[in-house]
Amino acid sequence: MTRPRARLALAAAWILLCAGVSCSGAPEKPRAAGPLRVSLSSEPASLSLIGNTDRSSEILAALITESLVAYDARLGLVPRLARSWEVSPDGLIWTFHLREGVRWHDGAPVTAQDVAFTVKKVQDAATQSRSYLSQFQDVSVESLDPLTVRARYAAPYADALDSWTLPIVPEHRAAADPDFLSGEFARHPVGCGAFRLKSVEAGREIALEANDAYWEGRPGLDGIVFRIIPEERTAFEALLKGDLDLMNVTADLWNEAQGSPRAARLASFVSYPFGVWYIGWNQDGSNPYFGDPRVRRAMVLALDRNRFISRVLSDKARPAVGTWHPDSPWFDASLAPWPYDPDAARRLLDEAGWRDSNGNGTRDKDGVEFRFRLMMAASSQEWTGRIAAWVQESLARIGVEMTIEKLEWRAFQEGRRAHRFQAAMASLGLGPVPDQFELYHSSSRERGLNYGGFRDDEVDRLLVEGRRTFDPARRLEIYHAIQRRIHDLEPISPLFHFAVPVLYDARLEGLEPSPRGIWLITPGPRRWRWAAGASGH
Amino acid sequence: MLLGLARRLASGLVTLLLVTCLAFALIHAAPGDPVSAGEGGDERWFLTLTPQRQAEVRALYHLDQPLHLRYAGWLRDVARLDLGRSFHDRRPVRDKIGERLGTTLGINLVALALMCVLSLPAGGLAAWRSGGAWDRLSAAAGYALYSIPAFWAALLLQIVFSVKLDWLPLYGLASDGAERLGTIHRLLDRGAHMVLPVVCLSYGGLAYFSRFVRASLLENAFGEASRAARARGVSVARLLFRHGLRQAALPLLTLAGFVLPALVSGSVIVETIFSIPGLGSLFTEAVLQRDVPVVMGLTLLSSVMTLAGIVVADVGYLLADPRVRRAPG
Numbered sequence: 001m002t003r004p005r006a007r008l009a010l011a012a013a014w015i016l017l018c019a020g021v022s023c024s025g026a027p028e029k030p031r032a033a034g035p036l037r038v039s040l041s042s043e044p045a046s047l048s049l050i051g052n053t054d055r056s057s058e059i060l061a062a063l064i065t066e067s068l069v070a071y072d073a074r075l076g077l078v079p080r081l082a083r084s085w086e087v088s089p090d091g092l093i094w095t096f097h098l099r100e101g102v103r104w105h106d107g108a109p110v111t112a113q114d115v116a117f118t119v120k121k122v123q124d125a126a127t128q129s130r131s132y133l134s135q136f137q138d139v140s141v142e143s144l145d146p147l148t149v150r151a152r153y154a155a156p157y158a159d160a161l162d163s164w165t166l167p168i169v170p171e172h173r174a175a176a177d178p179d180f181l182s183g184e185f186a187r188h189p190v191g192c193g194a195f196r197l198k199s200v201e202a203g204r205e206i207a208l209e210a211n212d213a214y215w216e217g218r219p220g221l222d223g224i225v226f227r228i229i230p231e232e233r234t235a236f237e238a239l240l241k242g243d244l245d246l247m248n249v250t251a252d253l254w255n256e257a258q259g260s261p262r263a264a265r266l267a268s269f270v271s272y273p274f275g276v277w278y279i280g281w282n283q284d285g286s287n288p289y290f291g292d293p294r295v296r297r298a299m300v301l302a303l304d305r306n307r308f309i310s311r312v313l314s315d316k317a318r319p320a321v322g323t324w325h326p327d328s329p330w331f332d333a334s335l336a337p338w339p340y341d342p343d344a345a346r347r348l349l350d351e352a353g354w355r356d357s358n359g360n361g362t363r364d365k366d367g368v369e370f371r372f373r374l375m376m377a378a379s380s381q382e383w384t385g386r387i388a389a390w391v392q393e394s395l396a397r398i399g400v401e402m403t404i405e406k407l408e409w410r411a412f413q414e415g416r417r418a419h420r421f422q423a424a425m426a427s428l429g430l431g432p433v434p435d436q437f438e439l440y441h442s443s444s445r446e447r448g449l450n451y452g453g454f455r456d457d458e459v460d461r462l463l464v465e466g467r468r469t470f471d472p473a474r475r476l477e478i479y480h481a482i483q484r485r486i487h488d489l490e491p492i493s494p495l496f497h498f499a500v501p502v503l504y505d506a507r508l509e510g511l512e513p514s515p516r517g518i519w520l521i522t523p524g525p526r527r528w529r530w531a532a533g534a535s536g537h
Numbered sequence: 538m539l540l541g542l543a544r545r546l547a548s549g550l551v552t553l554l555l556v557t558c559l560a561f562a563l564i565h566a567a568p569g570d571p572v573s574a575g576e577g578g579d580e581r582w583f584l585t586l587t588p589q590r591q592a593e594v595r596a597l598y599h600l601d602q603p604l605h606l607r608y609a610g611w612l613r614d615v616a617r618l619d620l621g622r623s624f625h626d627r628r629p630v631r632d633k634i635g636e637r638l639g640t641t642l643g644i645n646l647v648a649l650a651l652m653c654v655l656s657l658p659a660g661g662l663a664a665w666r667s668g669g670a671w672d673r674l675s676a677a678a679g680y681a682l683y684s685i686p687a688f689w690a691a692l693l694l695q696i697v698f699s700v701k702l703d704w705l706p707l708y709g710l711a712s713d714g715a716e717r718l719g720t721i722h723r724l725l726d727r728g729a730h731m732v733l734p735v736v737c738l739s740y741g742g743l744a745y746f747s748r749f750v751r752a753s754l755l756e757n758a759f760g761e762a763s764r765a766a767r768a769r770g771v772s773v774a775r776l777l778f779r780h781g782l783r784q785a786a787l788p789l790l791t792l793a794g795f796v797l798p799a800l801v802s803g804s805v806i807v808e809t810i811f812s813i814p815g816l817g818s819l820f821t822e823a824v825l826q827r828d829v830p831v832v833m834g835l836t837l838l839s840s841v842m843t844l845a846g847i848v849v850a851d852v853g854y855l856l857a858d859p860r861v862r863r864a865p866g
Contacts, residue, residue: 203814
């Protein structure tokens with residue numbers, strides 16, 4: 001133990017031993033006016049902006065640096081570092097023209113060379129760029145001149161622009177660092193974004209300050225302080241105490257805040273992120289039940305989702321109709337969630353040959369009873385168990401017996417990857433692109449998320465065509481056709497989109513709800529500001 | 538005596554080897570691997586890679602080598618005092634542990650000191666009037682405390698002392714801007730932040746320790762043997778301080794040696810709830826991420842601490858008890 005620490009320990013022991021000493025002797029908490037104070041549930045693995053990416057590091061990267069394009073709150077891709085771009089007729093070559101006059105925090109200009117360098121860094125497995133590696137694995141990028149970048153793809157991919165939300169890093173600062181994830185650059189990352197890194201205290205907080213020289217003008221906030229608080233409850237109490245200004249909460253905490261006088265200074269809104277809570281049906285022939293689309297649809301018709309949402313989920317969810325987000329421009333609004341119709345469900349099961357022939361209350365066919373196992377990951381979130389119990393109860397009413405198998409998350413994941421399940425319940429986070437090849441294409445059974453082995457030639461064909469079609473109107477037709485076909489065949493049953501309530505200091509202005517959350521959109525945090533007259537905290 | 542000590546150390550090393558081997562086997566036997574252990578366990582990034590890229594990523598985590606070779610490699614590095622680099626951020630494991638060790642040890646030593654110091658009067662009083670009101674009350678309270686789960690106590694203490702009364706800080710180890718305060722105020726601030734975590738860490742052990750002190754005193758100062766001494770005219774005070782407390786204190790210290798490693802692992806929950814960047818929260822994160830080098834480094838550290846505690850305890854007994862000292866081998 002170092003000497004200052006030893007002194008601290010002694011001093012603390014002294015305080016503790018004088019029993020009953022309250023903290024009246026402790027200093028008043030010094031409060032700076034200005035920076036927005038928020039919590040992060042975990043420390044980012046790396047501040048290298050593109051290395052070992054997780055949610056926390058993506059948020060920080062989007063503030064510290066910029067990408068060629070970015071999503072706005074309505075999920076449109078808007079120009080950022082790229083002023084414009086064009087695609088070759090064969091769809092293989094994308095050319096980006098960079099904005100002139102954008103500078104890194106150290107004053108050097110942002111060039112095409114930096115973009116090419118960033119992509120090479122992402123392609124290096126050692127960077128562990130989880131969010132971007134798969135999108136850039138078959139792309140070669142070169143700079144044609146300081147303001148022109150050319151990206152060559154191995155196959156045409158109409159959604160390629162989505163991957164250019166990649167944060168760009170400065171070659172002259174990052175290239176020399178042999179230890180990219182934790183070396184000099186990762187300790188003092190330099191970007192070209194609206195905020196620059198001010199200070200980092202390991203395990204405690206990361207502070208950003210406004211970049212006065214930002215190319216779009218100084219941001220509205222003087223700074224943002226991220227506090228590392230792993231325990232959600234602790235962060236919530238800190239919010240109510242006034243130690244934090246903004247927080248995403250669960251429905252339970254939101255309800256608690258509604259009745260609390262301590263939440264009086266807070267305003268709130270609700271947004272629906274790209275997440276679907278769903279049941280996947282294994283239809284690879286390993287069970288006698290779910291190969292038949294009628295059976296799969298009967299399952300969802302037996303569920304009274306609206307009632308469950310209002311009774312159990314405090315209205316903080318809405319029934320899902322598919323895996324395309326309802327706020328996405330690609331969503332087919334003519335589709336509606338399957339209604340609660342237990343009679344229709346019974347008819348479908350009868351048609352499919354599942355009848356209760358021996359009168360024991362459970363349907364059967366060819367001597368096999370309709371008894372299946374629903375696999376799910378054990379969770380500390382109590383409501384996941386309540387969903388399973390509700391499905392079980394609802395299916396019992398149509399003569400289907402379901403048992404619940406809760407596994408540790410990794411075991412669940414392995415079981416799913418090895419296709420060792422009959423039905424599996426989990427959440428699925430998708431992005432703004434319409435392409436859902438990895439979820440529904442038959443080849444994605446092995447290299448993707450099609451764990452249940454769904455296979456439909458029409459869907460396969462449309463998915464491939466959608467990836468190659470650049471004309472927006474034609475794409476829209478293709479993806480609407482896919483959504484309708486998927487809706488009919490019900491390869492998986494999307495159950496709910498969950499709301500994420502956001503609680504924030506009512507004096508904070510400029511927040512916009514979006515399926516991408518409040519941070520990863522543009523202008524997003526760049527335009528947040530304290531209301532006139534609000535002197536910070 | 539030296540021979541005995543050398544023998545202890547040798548068997549300690551063998552134990553260490555077995556413990557790390559077991560830990561290594563266990564973390565690999567558990568489902569999941571570093572590839573699928575990102576945030577929320579999302580494995581999609583990996584599943585959508587080409588086979589060649591997948592192989593590169595697997596090599597990064599040494600998943601391309603058979604298990605026994607990976608363990609042998611780890612042992613070889615440890616023999617060179619190199620704990621390797623974290624899978625997660627590629628930082629040396631030694632640095633990651635080093636920067637958090639002080640925090641965790643600090644909190645735990647304060648908790649331990651508190652347990653030892655408070656358990657002497659509490660246990661002493663109970664032994665002195667054994668069967669009396671205080672004895673029964675402290676026994677009941679002790680059992681109750683011992684059975685309260687730390688996470689529950691932590692949340693309760695936060696709500697009462699931090700949220701409702703606003704006497705103590707809610708989380709962390711320092712207030713905003715604490716670095717600008719003078720030394721005294723900074724120490725007071727640090728002390729205030731430590732109160733709730735330390736209470737959470739020590740209340741269970743306190744109950745255990747005071748029962749231990751009581752039993753030890755009953756035997757040495759107030760028990761059958763001491764009755765004879767008192768019959769010979771030895772005063773109660775002399776019995777208590779010359780025989781009883783001395784007899785009780787030494788085993789208590791050795792007990793503390795055993796308890797410290799357990800406390801450090803117990804601080805996993807407390808550190809998470811109070812957002813304290815210590816070894817406990819590092820361990821939780823490392824296990825969730827299947828960050829093998831960090832998990833192994835921490836396992837090694839706590840094994841060494843436990844073994845050191847045992848050796849210290851043995852030496853303590855050797856010094857304190859002539860019977861052990863004289864026993865052959």
